[in-house]
Amino acid sequence: MPPRPLDFESINENVKRAQYAVRGELYLRASELQKEGKKIIFTNVGNPHALGQRPLTFPRQVVALCQAPFLLEDPNVGLLFPADAIARAKHYLSMAPGGLGAYSDSRGIPGVRKEVAEFIQRRDGYPSDPELIYLTDGASKGVMQILSTIIRGQGDGILVPVPQYPLYSATIALHGGSLVPYYLEETENWGLDANDLRQAVSQARYKGITVRAMVIINPGNPTGQCLSEANLREILRFCYQENLVLLGDEVYQQNIYQDERPFVSSKKVLMDMGPPISRELQLVSFHTVSKGYWGECGQRGGYYEMTNIPPETVDEIYKVASVSLSPNVPAQIFMGLMVNPPKPGDISYDQYVRESKGILDSLRRRARLMTDGFNSCRNVVCNFTEGAMYSFPQIRLPPRAIEAAKQAGKVPDVFYCLKLLEATGISTVPGSGFGQKEGVFHLRTTILPAEEEMPAIMSSFKKFNDEFMEQYEDHRGYSRM
Amino acid sequence: MPPRPLDFESINENVKRAQYAVRGELYLRASELQKEGKKIIFTNVGNPHALGQRPLTFPRQVVALCQAPFLLEDPNVGLLFPADAIARAKHYLSMAPGGLGAYSDSRGIPGVRKEVAEFIQRRDGYPSDPELIYLTDGASKGVMQILSTIIRGQGDGILVPVPQYPLYSATIALHGGSLVPYYLEETENWGLDANDLRQAVSQARYKGITVRAMVIINPGNPTGQCLSEANLREILRFCYQENLVLLGDEVYQQNIYQDERPFVSSKKVLMDMGPPISRELQLVSFHTVSKGYWGECGQRGGYYEMTNIPPETVDEIYKVASVSLSPNVPAQIFMGLMVNPPKPGDISYDQYVRESKGILDSLRRRARLMTDGFNSCRNVVCNFTEGAMYSFPQIRLPPRAIEAAKQAGKVPDVFYCLKLLEATGISTVPGSGFGQKEGVFHLRTTILPAEEEMPAIMSSFKKFNDEFMEQYEDHRGYSRM
Structure with a gap:
């Protein structure tokens, strides 16, 4: 046979x-x-709830109410849910016609994308356009969408840090591209050196590979380092010179354990640098509900923001996203809650x-x-x-x-x-x-x-x-x- | 530039x-x-809740409780939730260590996969192995996983009905394969003819294409027909002769509007045919929580069952699934509930x-x-x-x-x-x-x-x-x- x-x-x-x-x-x-x-103590995956971390109460209350909207009409609902969770559930249900059981727009619920844009604007001090923010089933799915748009075949190379989170090597292999490694320097606290980057690109070119994108993971996975603003500027300048898209994996931006090097987003550093680079360099930044202090891995929620990507490409990515219809809607609500948590004065603020x-x-x-x-x-x-x-x-x-x-x-x-x-x-x-x-x-x-x-x-x-x-x-x- | x-x-x-x-x-x-x-009356997508269909109460109660497990310890929980929903939420939480916020195994929660296998066995009268059932973020994601495993390049062809649901044409294009059309006959109530199939395969071969798989959508999308057992037998025999994998898109199996032609699964017909075909023909069957009377599209839950796929390939698919970590966990619970709904005597049975x-x-x-x-x-x-x-x-x-x-x-x-x-x-x-x-x-x-x-x-x-x-x-x- x-x-x-x-x-x-x-x-x-x-x-x-x-x-x-x-x-x-x-x-x-x-x-x-x-x-x-x-x-067994499973420390192989960053899966906090599996190791006993409890979910934050407020977001779970809101999403539970969105799942069971009939509770909102029950006279006893106030016995189990605080008033601000009830109000917030109504807020999200008003944005999602048909509720959690209906496909949303393939890019995500417009109202949630707006909340994400407002969060980015507060974080970076620069405007963010909801039309350039796509919600995804976790950051991994977003990375896959973008890499599959970039990679045309074996001749296309993606610069990936070594050590790296193997999502990148696996996705590049699945799409038939070439991984171009650049080494992080362990004795320099896993920093990276623009000269090494240049060398990695020349070596790849010598082999006939067109390097098209560079991945950074900041804070680092598996290495745990936080990149300094100076280092980020160097990386951005390098990508600009070499005509690369920068993919900024920033899923750990809330997870910072020292005060010397706070998280700074690639988007902010890029905008700080001003034109022409701030208007020309292509950047895609990824975030998730799976990490931070949320750790809502099982919900599968994420977003990416596209900077300097032309509308025709944004539309092509929309089309591809639409083949899978829509990211799961409950996790979109989690994303809304993560970027727009309770505020001082809200009933649930102190607990949150x-x-x-x-x-x-x-x-x-x-x-x-x-x-x-x-x-x-x-x-x-x-x-x-x-x-x-x-x-x-x-x-x-x-x-x-x-x-x-x-x-x-x-x-x-x-x-x-x-x-x-x-x-x-x-x-x-x-x-x-x-x-x-x-x-x-x-x-x-x-x-x-x-x-x-x-x-x-x-x-x-x-x-x-x-x-x-x-x-x-x-x-x-x-x-x- | x-x-x-x-x-x-x-x-x-x-x-x-x-x-x-x-x-x-x-x-x-x-x-x-x-x-x-x-x-606007959106009739472009099968998205029932968006057009006012209300979700089934019991599954929403169970999933709401799983999202907010702290409610299970609240003395007032019985005022808002029936006892069988509470019991069922505990049942699923006991299967999912870390709850809905933890990644599950990349194939899905073992206990839910077991419930799916039991459902298939009840439906078809033949054993089903949970190890060969993978849960997915909706059936579309499952189809993509399988097609990306089959398609190696432009020389690989997939037989797809015309008219077809464009998930297939889009996914084949994204993976660089070739779509090989076979026509459904409108005047024959959208039936299909094995002679036409043979012709489609010969024509493709003539162009240098290796046909590797055949897609059927039963009940049909967009055409609405139900395939008879005789027709399914003919299709299975054809796939066996031509060495094709059959992909059975059976997401509408609960949506039948006449009594002459009830839904029969490809798996059942294959097993009825006995050896050697029942032991050799490769079949992957897809199902979802998005259709039926559930219509839980926004939750993004599905499964596929693999028949006669060797363990090495099953492992490769597991590896690829693991790159996206896990399907979203709430929708896995919906899938468990769909295949294992309330039984006579349960409090919620009549309402369900x-x-x-x-x-x-x-x-x-x-x-x-x-x-x-x-x-x-x-x-x-x-x-x-x-x-x-x-x-x-x-x-x-x-x-x-x-x-x-x-x-x-x-x-x-x-x-x-x-x-x-x-x-x-x-x-x-x-x-x-x-x-x-x-x-x-x-x-x-x-x-x-x-x-x-x-x-x-x-x-x-x-x-x-x-x-x-x-x-x-x-x-x-x-x-x-």
């Missing part, structure tokens, strides 16, 4: 080429162990502030606990997590551990992470899933386990790591031949 | 090639007119049956009202809408109308539909958006306007149409030269 169209040997090679380590071998092994009854501050303060403490914990371990060094939700420690594997990994047919950091998983139940992602320099090894973990469990997790990590190093380090040099 | 990467001339040509008439020129014009204050029967009976009456209405119009003929949500009347345009369209630079049926829109506010989709035989013209309308408004809509249509025909028909043959 010849292979059938969905037999492995006959499916699209781009599908096979795409790799997504965040849910790769380690995750699959962890799922197996969990089925066997082992307690208390809950969000509680989460953010705790994340800040956990970022510190985790990086300090890693730095106390043998052969482990870790930059401080300035922002985002991850620590990305370097694990200095002894040659004998690398050798043992080879024997086991595993990449060295996969070998280490699997041993860690089996010994402690901590499910991480090996650095090789994000890219790293040759011969250097890392792992990524989220900083999301509950604060009270953090000391036990870090000491269980330390115990495993130090024993692992003990086992594989070469104390007895004389015994080697 | 050279074109920038997101300028129109430099974006991916496949994006430009994709067409999606359901939200095309007519829809955009209708949106403009609405902004100007004109009353009353509501769903009310919707379905009314749709049946509207299908009749609409097709009868069309058939009473000059130069209009329309097959009865046996199922789905659409009528697809043929409009016999007089030569002078075709000439006038040409003068206006419009495709003839677009010309007609634009005039209809301007005169009556009825927003339809021209048949050319779905494909039709050369020189034959149609429009698609949903049967979804409120039943009480239907007579007025149909008489406003008739008035427009008959005047249009009057204007363009050539009564005075002598005056033509």
